[in-house]
Amino acid sequence: MSAVLYSFRRCPYAMRARLAIFTAGLQIEHREILLRDKAPEFLQASPKGTVPVVVYDGTVIEESLDVMLWALQQNDPENWLCGSDASLDLIAQNDGPFKQALDRYKYASRHDGNPEKWRVIGAETLVEYDTALGQSPYLLGSKPRLADMAIFPFVRQFANTDRTWFDTQSWPHLHRWLNEHLASDRFASIMKKYPKWQAGDPPTLARTAQPRQG
Ligand SMILES: N[C@@H](CCC(=O)N[C@@H](CS)C(=O)NCC(=O)O)C(=O)O
Incomplete structure (x- = not known):
């Protein structure tokens, strides 16, 4: 199963997470959250209630910088982690x-x-x-x-x-x-609009990711 990203389009923390996930070429299930009406499943996974959050294999990543590092440590085709x-x-x-x-x-x-x-x-x-x-x-x-x-x-x-x-x-x-x-193009890809997610929706896989390199 793909990792899940809880995100909010206009949040700069969520943007940086999406930039790294996109560049790493990871396939994720995108779940768009509204900050004024947070999905209960999101709050259950991460009670502090801030986006972005990544959930995979029972692990929860609740800080945008940690999401960036998690993505880039899997694949860093442009050497963003250099220095x-x-x-x-x-x-x-x-x-x-x-x-x-x-x-x-x-x-x-x-x-x-x-x-x-x-x-x-x-x-x-x-x-x-x-x-x-x-x-x-x-x-x-x-x-x-x-x-x-x-x-x-x-x-x-x-x-x-x-x-x-x-x-x-x-x-x-x-x-x-x-x-x-x-x-x-990278920014345009990560700013794609998604409808608000709710439980039971078919998974929205982020399809715009760059192909893996290396
Ligand atoms: N330190 C967190 C901060 C994330 C954060 O504050 N995100 C804002 C949106 S830009 C948020 O979710 N705020 C909760 C709210 O408005 O209810 C991170 O780096 O991920």
Whole structure:
């Protein structure tokens, strides 16, 4: 039986999991979850109730980064795991301080109602990315690595919070990098729309996966 992925299309954590699963070429059963109406089977598998979650052979993987590593350790045709310590450092910065600033910027009314303050804080990380991307095409060199794929869905979310503002910032390298990811066939494949899953539905096998290499 295929592994099951519980996912939500617009969640950046779920996007990074789908990017890795797609690139590893794994066949999975995709179950689309609505965050406001979570399937009981999903909550039973993972009571903390966040997506993405992978379930296979009685094992439950509840963190997006662990899902990426699980997929890529089976097949890593583009060597995303190369230099993974440096990737993990960047991802920790993204998932910690940057994500905190992103949430307080995007959902200001749920926090201190001061989005500009948090936009400035988040932008400090984006300036660092722009500088790195001015020195090499990707965050850690000439090829995309785990960090690029784990981080760009969050930069996308930051950009989309106020696209006009983002587009007028002088971050040419960051704009190039983000646009390249967003325009890729890979991204289009993992953003395919699925109806909300419910128990009893015929399995939806992700059919868009790349063929295995190596
Ligand atoms: N640390 C988790 C975070 C996942 C997460 O927070 N996902 C959000 C959606 S983007 C979620 O499921 N939130 C639960 C909810 O909104 O009910 C991971 O990396 O997988």
